[in-house]
Amino acid sequence: MAERLIKEILQAFKRTSFTGFLRELPVRVSGKDEFAGFLAQVDGIQQAGLTEMLKAGMREENAKALLLKISNYLIGKCQYQNRHEYLISSPYGLIVDPSNGCPLHCPGCLHNNLFRQKMSSDWPSGLLEPKIFQDYIEKYGPYSATILFYNWGEPLLNKHTPDFIRLAKGYLAETSLSSNLSTQFDAEALVLSGVDYMILSVDGATKETYEQYRQGGQFDLVVDNMRRLVAAKKKHNLLTPHLSWQFLMFEHNKHEIETVKRMADEIGVNEVRFAQPYDVIWDPELQPAKDIEAETYSVAAPGCGTDRIVPEISAFIPALFEERWVDRIVDVEPGLFTRRAGSTCKWLYTSLVMDARGRYLPCCYVPRKNSGFQYVFAENGAASGNDPYNSEYYRFGRKHFVWLSELRNEGGIAPVLAAGKSAPYCVACQDTVGKPLINEFHLRRYLQEFDNCKFLDDAVLDLITEW
Numbered sequence: 001m002a003e004r005l006i007k008e009i010l011q012a013f014k015r016t017s018f019t020g021f022l023r024e025l026p027v028r029v030s031g032k033d034e035f036a037g038f039l040a041q042v043d044g045i046q047q048a049g050l051t052e053m054l055k056a057g058m059r060e061e062n063a064k065a066l067l068l069k070i071s072n073y074l075i076g077k078c079q080y081q082n083r084h085e086y087l088i089s090s091p092y093g094l095i096v097d098p099s100n101g102c103p104l105h106c107p108g109c110l111h112n113n114l115f116r117q118k119m120s121s122d123w124p125s126g127l128l129e130p131k132i133f134q135d136y137i138e139k140y141g142p143y144s145a146t147i148l149f150y151n152w153g154e155p156l157l158n159k160h161t162p163d164f165i166r167l168a169k170g171y172l173a174e175t176s177l178s179s180n181l182s183t184q185f186d187a188e189a190l191v192l193s194g195v196d197y198m199i200l201s202v203d204g205a206t207k208e209t210y211e212q213y214r215q216g217g218q219f220d221l222v223v224d225n226m227r228r229l230v231a232a233k234k235k236h237n238l239l240t241p242h243l244s245w246q247f248l249m250f251e252h253n254k255h256e257i258e259t260v261k262r263m264a265d266e267i268g269v270n271e272v273r274f275a276q277p278y279d280v281i282w283d284p285e286l287q288p289a290k291d292i293e294a295e296t297y298s299v300a301a302p303g304c305g306t307d308r309i310v311p312e313i314s315a316f317i318p319a320l321f322e323e324r325w326v327d328r329i330v331d332v333e334p335g336l337f338t339r340r341a342g343s344t345c346k347w348l349y350t351s352l353v354m355d356a357r358g359r360y361l362p363c364c365y366v367p368r369k370n371s372g373f374q375y376v377f378a379e380n381g382a383a384s385g386n387d388p389y390n391s392e393y394y395r396f397g398r399k400h401f402v403w404l405s406e407l408r409n410e411g412g413i414a415p416v417l418a419a420g421k422s423a424p425y426c427v428a429c430q431d432t433v434g435k436p437l438i439n440e441f442h443l444r445r446y447l448q449e450f451d452n453c454k455f456l457d458d459a460v461l462d463l464i465t466e467w
């Protein structure tokens with residue numbers, strides 16, 4: 001696109017407001033030139049937004065971080081709606097396993113032998129190395145909203161997990177952890193990392209009931225760890241992490257529900273979520289308590305303070321804020337921005353999953369051996385020059401859906417991979433209508449939470465988060 005046109009768009013922005021131009025953003029962009037125009041508008045929104053947010057009283061570094069993320073979500077929405085194969089937007093939902101291992105063997109989990117045998121899972125053990133995480137967070141952190149530090153492993157097995165969270169908080173991401181707590185860890189370091197939310201997986205009020213599902217877990221250690229987390233929050237007068245005890249309801253433990261509520265009151269966690277278990281067909285001995293409704297019990301006086309950890313914002317944020325989005329497509333082949341339509345899978349446009357071995361997966365499916373499909377979309381990390389989110393498997397996956405719903409009817413040619421390479425599992429997946437684990441709901445909640453000046457009204461939030 002001509003530089004003159006970009007200047008005109010930026011000039012026009014000077015005469016209107018952040019919200020006004022947000023409303024003017026087109027939904028359809030046909031081809032690279034129109035996409036460049038869209039990006040120039042986003043650049044203008046970023047600049048107009050900064051002026052207005054500073055006037056509204058937001059700290060400059062926070063305003064830049066928020067606007068960089070909003071720009072990314074607007075571009076992501078546009079690229080999703082136009083079914084682009086190549087993305088300059090980054091995922092807003094990150095899922096990272098600090099550890100691939102777990103000392104427990106819950107039925108239905110890949111750490112259970114029966115599951116491993118039946119599913120032939122390809123899940124090598126390992127702990128996430130700091131260098132791999134650092135490259136990852138530098139690349140994707142500036143644009144992320146939510147980072148889940150769990151998927152298929154016990155995150156507290158990795159002693160670097162609090163450091164990973166602290167780094168993520170420097171990009172103003174909302175962070176969550178899910179743990180079985182049946183391990184030794186530094187509770188104080190974890191609380192001081194700034195982690196926002198923790199799921200504590202404890203399905204029993206006694207050792208006997210607990211161990212029926214959490215096989216290999218140590219109940220006394222788990223309860224002790226809950227107490228240590230609460231004590232660390234109190235010691236530092238911290239409101240976070242929000243401690244959510246998750247209790248999966250089975251026939252063998254449902255009589256303990258009231259006892260668990262009393263224990264939660266006494267220990268000082270924030271809440272107990274009584275939930276239905278996941279698929280337990282793996283173990284016929286386990287019977288879900290189907291006659292009981294899921295509920296969340298809020299503890300009236302949780303053990304916590306009032307402060308929050310204020311993170312030090314990464315120096316990358318102001319530098320990235322100065323880069324123009326429109327410049328990021330200058331050298332990209334125009335054909336990659338052809339507008340297409342049809343059904344697709346949102347995971348491919350919103351999320352990125354990385355295991356503790358630095359393998360990039362498009363969603364939460366466990367890779368399988370000898371399946372004939374490719375589950376791992378990139379292995380080369382996010383070190384400079386690498387672009388896992390646009391790996392050949394990612395691009396193939398996005399192209400595949402376009403071909404299925406549109407190009408096939410037009411006589412188009414199905415995408416092909418180099419000889420000897422297996423197609424991504426997406427071609428056989430039945431789950432494309434499923435919502436990504438981190439979805440619009442989380443994005444909206446994140447923006448509301450982060451926008452402490454209440455700059456974004458409901459209508460603007462709709463424009464950003466409704467894809």
Ligand code: SF4
Nearest residue numbers: 102104106109111180
């Ligand atoms: S605690 Fe979680 S990761 Fe560990 S075996 Fe159980 S379900 Fe799997």
Ligand code: SF4
Nearest residue numbers: 345347362363426429
């Ligand atoms: S199509 Fe299926 S396998 Fe592919 S990313 Fe979506 S949910 Fe995962």
